[in-house]
Amino acid sequence: MTKVAIVTGASSGIGRASAIALSKAGWSIVLFARRIDDLNETKSLCIDSEKVHVVQGNVTDEEDVAKLFQTTINHFGRLDVLFNNAGISARAIPIEEMPLSQFQNIVNVNLIGNFLCTREAIKIFKSQTPQGGRIINNGSISAYTPRPHSAPYTATKHAVLGMTKSTLLDGRNFNITCTQIDIGNAQTDMAGSHSGGALQPNGQVVPEHMMDVTHVGEAVAYIADLPLGVTVLTFNIMATRMPFVGRG
Template sequence: MASSKVAIITGASSGIGQKSAIALSKAGWSITLYARRLENLRETKAMCANPDQILVVQGDVTDEEGVKSLFHKTVEHFGRLDLLFNNAGINAPAVPIEELSLEKFQQVTNINLIGTFLCTREAVKIFKAQTPQGGRIINNGSISAYTPRPNTAPYTATKHAVLGMTKSTLLDGRKFNITCTQIDIGNAATSMASGHAAGILQANGEVTAEHMMDAQHVGDTIAYIAGLPPDVTMLTVNIMATRMPFVGRG
């Protein structure tokens, strides 16, 4: 099955990944949805405007062979790849660093950073080899790629690292018509960020309920970036709830 616009979305079973799949499908994209929860992936597929243009692949971004298979299946099914959205990510419990286990730190690193590396590597291989050459990668960064919350060392460290990956990918891909964007999201209403609305620790020691925004705005932004011509790059894009404490945080 050939298509002029083909995307892979990791972490597509819920939240930002799901909203992005809906927005891209509405814009006419064919999409491979990738995540660990198969039933949730099927739910995402059913929500898309054109479910017949959706391929579901179950797997984990930390599994190297699984990631290779994801990209192979996508090209085998759709004929090419135009967009990778590295969206899969997790956080660690908000505890002081001396209480954090190495296992938990490595788990966050493996999903947020190593997973981004593995998927980027496989996408770049395809982008360089296909005709016409090139493609676009969007990395899900975070407000925390710039300013941390209290007790978030693993998440903050990995998101700073993803920013470095974003810049390196853009630089190294330039002559191959490969571009890369980082979207930095603040307080989108997803299950991962649900606690922010109830109250979250601030730098001054207070626990404050924060304003949230509809996650579909993020999905629509992903679709906009994806629709840009290949000679246009948005290096970093910030989208956040207007009244969330980021500017002046701390």
């Protein structure tokens, strides 16, 4: 039986790399994001486009999320893995200069979107036969150690860690498990500016080492293929020479 995965934020970056890696591993995949042209490009890069289905929508929209999961069941009949990947960050500015609207937008995408997708996945995991499934949350090294002037992003990633632990605990009796993958300096549109110079705690702007995002996609596919009796609670993958351990 072919396994089925949903990847949110699949139009670029980590989501695209993960979809490609899952496709190489033989998965059927539902790609979800706002940008339909970019979603179709991701689909074209997958090994078997017949096993890839595209759904356009926004993780912050309750109706869009419900449609995503219903479409997945209609198209493939079950769900085995949800990769909660969709997320945004903001430019580094002091918290006293940050508009409430910007803070709320990051919370809506990074945390509320995670909740909405997790809720719908759990419904399916509990009701399907065989019961169970795996959720992989895109955390960040910022779930543990912040960058300067990153309060909203850091707060949401700390919250995602709490969601990960709660999901794992509450799903235990239903063969549902949850992993948080914490990524540092993968070469994507979101993080790529760090290679040109990132603000450090001492006030300097220093270029940082990056890693190929392909390695992240392969890590997601590895975790997805583990049996449900095996849990990886947190999985850190980062560029070896980036500042994290001992940051600041």
